[in-house]
Amino acid sequence: MVIGADPLYHLCYNDSGNFTRYSPYDQSLNKLLGDLYYKTPSNGFGMGSVGQYQAQTFGLSMCRGDVSSKDCMDCVVNASAEIRKRCPNNKAATIWYDECQLKYSNTDFFGQIDNRVKLYMWNLNNVSDPTSFNLATKNLLSNLSVTAYTDPKLMYAAGDTELKGSQKIYGLVQCTRDLSPDECKICLESAISELPSCCDGKQGGRVISGSCNIRYEIYPFTSVS
Structure with missing residues (x-):
């Protein structure tokens, strides 16, 4: 994984609402991304939820099945930083790289096939x-x-x-x-x-x-x- 490499694609979901910096949702999202950073590299996949009520956020990150733990960690770190830059106020967003993908939302999407974008x-x-x-x-x-x-x-x-x-x-x-x-x-x-x-x-x-x-x-x- 090349740090700073461009993603394949990203999507900021405008229909999920926005949040402001330092708000409870912002704090939940930051913690969620930190959790995914720790969870994902060990087995290539991580998911979780942080916060309650209007401040609750759901997210997952996945690395390509052949990627090493170190490259997986690098990719997830890069994805977390880049999606916050590209979708700074969106409560839901997805970003794809060659070696990983990361997505989060203010609604529980676990167990649902996501075809909002192909x-x-x-x-x-x-x-x-x-x-x-x-x-x-x-x-x-x-x-x-x-x-x-x-x-x-x-x-x-x-x-x-x-x-x-x-x-x-x-x-x-x-x-x-x-x-x-x-x-x-x-x-x-x-x-x-x-x-x-x-x-x-x-x-x-x-x-x-x-x-x-x-x-x-x-x-x-x-x-x-």
Whole structure:
């Protein structure tokens, strides 16, 4: 994790209301972000709630399944600082990096699939045989999804599959661990179903939401690929 690296995306939710500096909500949010900093690096995921009534805030942070504890900590620290800069008065916000994501809200969102925003990214280069490539990609990500949602302790899987010749496709799927296995399954299947509309025949692509994300490339992009 490069300190100061730009996030993939961030979103400040204007419909959740605002707060002022040094207010009870501000104090709750600061404590929550500190708690997530301590909770997340040990196993790659942290969640919690701080405060009461109008000052209560809920949040979670998640690191990519292959990221080391140190890089996870660095990413969460960076995400916490950056989201406060970019959404200084919003009671709800989400920020995504390559190696982690962080979100908080003044309403309890735990266990709910968050599709308020979806981020689509793709490689500009096309493959030579999109039909067989798309099918292989879908099969890889679908198989990885089964591995992920049947392991509630991780809800993460990465792997690869061989194409004709020596080429491979590398894939990754992950859900936030506040979801149940069934919710993770629904989230990942929904993301995979959107690949044809964003990434048809592309050499790489991602679909990222508030609750899960998928990615594939023709090159290794995780530490265990």
